[in-house]
Amino acid sequence: MPETIDGIVGTMGGDVIEYIRKVAPTDANVLIAGETGTGKELVARAIHRFSGRRDSPFVAVNCTAIQPTLVESELFGSVHGAYTGALRDRAGLFEGAGDGTIFLDEIGDMDVESQRKILRALEQREFYRVGSAASSTFNVRIVAATCKNLPGGKEDGTLIDALFYRLNEFGISIPPLRERPGDIRPLVYHFVKLFLNEYRPTLGVAKVSGIYEESPRVDIDGKPVTVDKRFLEILQSYSFPGNVRELKNIVGRAVILMGEDFTIRADALPDPVLAGTPEGDLSNGRKAIRNLMEYCTTVGYNKIQFLLIDQALRESDGNRTRAADLLGCHLKTVHNVLKRYIGWLNESHLDVPPYLLVSCGRWKKR
Template structure:
């Protein structure tokens, strides 16, 4: 698209001179003899750059600049005048002018300034576009679903995002905990600062402290230079600690100190470094049970669990399943057809299957179907464990292994869910009695109810 420039000057000769000069550089140039006429142009169509005189009848170039920044903030402005003063230059730059040059000027000087003004304008526009893309991707559009459970997650994220409170996201693997963390970050005042994620279970214990806090040269064998840790990388932004339950007890104590004091030291360092970082942690484990077992610090748990967010399992929100399939088809299949994407038979099989791997498993399933060339998701393109899951119907649980195999975890989940229901029915809904019938603690019983979406917190 051709670059559009508007030249504004009450002197016809100057307007035409600048128009000829800029058209010779390949720009599309239009003219206005005063600020009022220029504003009419700007209201009708966008311009990449306005080159304006300062001294004009009616509104001055400085006043025009202020109006341009109100109605077309992405338009670059270059001011030209024969009466240059330091005060005017300062005012123009404060109002957002790219530059301010005095007459008489050199032709090459104008060419260079116009080119640089347009380059800066392009960078600003691209930066805003990328931020909009990131914001859209990681706002609530990254989390798909209109179920009651997901609406509750959206509402909670919206309420918490503006605060600096620590957040603990709980949920099974594959439920979208990192997406929820990104939604928190990109809807918060920290959105323009870094979002840094680390899986606490994926880094060797010996390296975890250096990974989090960094180290100084010579702190240990192999430390040949200073290294910035994740806390420093996330300065001003959000640090997402995934699988926090995997963090060793020794490091839990050091993390607790950072949360309390808002400062830390690099490994081998002598001075403290301030930590302006929001912590969002996540776990697929029951941290309260880990606290009881002594593998997770109780004081750290309460520091992290200021605002708990629970990500529902996919089996708890069946109404979101087909919209998720359609979303993933659009993601992986450029040939996605209009109309039906999932056949009724496939939809029935998907709704019956409990998806122990949750949304991640569903995404992999859809990608597999696309790779195999299926324009529509049919029952035939589903993996065997989904097609054959009828053999683990909770109402007809069998104890023999079918010839085609089965998903053992899904089978056990089906049995567990059925026994939970029977225990609640036998105890007339009294959960402590139901827990006793199953030989487990009340807390463990509540955890299993939550696992299957059966805990109404009553």
């Protein structure tokens, strides 16, 4: 059975769970890398929860939401009179975290100058409130996250080298959801329970319970919720550009559309999900064939053949062999259809296009 950890559903792929357990008791700075929506804050909170700092605050900072001109006052605080409107001393987020953990989310999206200010504080383990000449020390543990895996050293929205290496005393990389399909099933049941609890008053449900590891299931008042097999199969073949966050939205929609029999079916999946799977490709292919058949009833089967051969020859510069390869048919088929096509053009008193003359006139160009 894969190793699990409270607060995290599934394995998160690779050695993530083991890394959390190993690094949490230390004071090492941690840099978590992963695509948007993979669960970087969940990992940061797990590190805090399993550390000796668990009884102190966990302060999450959305670095992209802080304007560059306000970085110092937000993170390090300010004193009375430091700027217009500073009517009193104000502690920053570093002080607010006390002896706990500060989580700097998407730090790679901060401008370079802001990153340098954070770097100076980390190197010296001290900071200055805006407007103060006196330094303050801090004992907070630093956990940061970025969707960039490597240091950039440029003003392009990536981490500067020095800050990267300062934060990356211990690095954890979270694989995207598409690379850990085994997590999809337990996550689906986890989100089903989450949304059923949220919508419980509307559903008239007294109790929702569930387990998510070896045998994921959710019960409503003792009756099991059924997740259709096709629902899970389609999700396991989907690429999830929005990762776990996108899966959560998909399941939330499915719970809203769930029938009175407490069954979550594949027809509750949104069109973009179906379009992004092999089943969606097949569905689109069927639609194209259906449209072609409707057109065929209008112009006739022979004309459809002519048009297909015509287009293939246009794209292959009159080369019959390449045209046959494009269409996935035998060269003889192209030859026979062309003979009928030329005859049809002549009977209709239409000019034969030059690329067809090349291909049909003397049948030399292969």
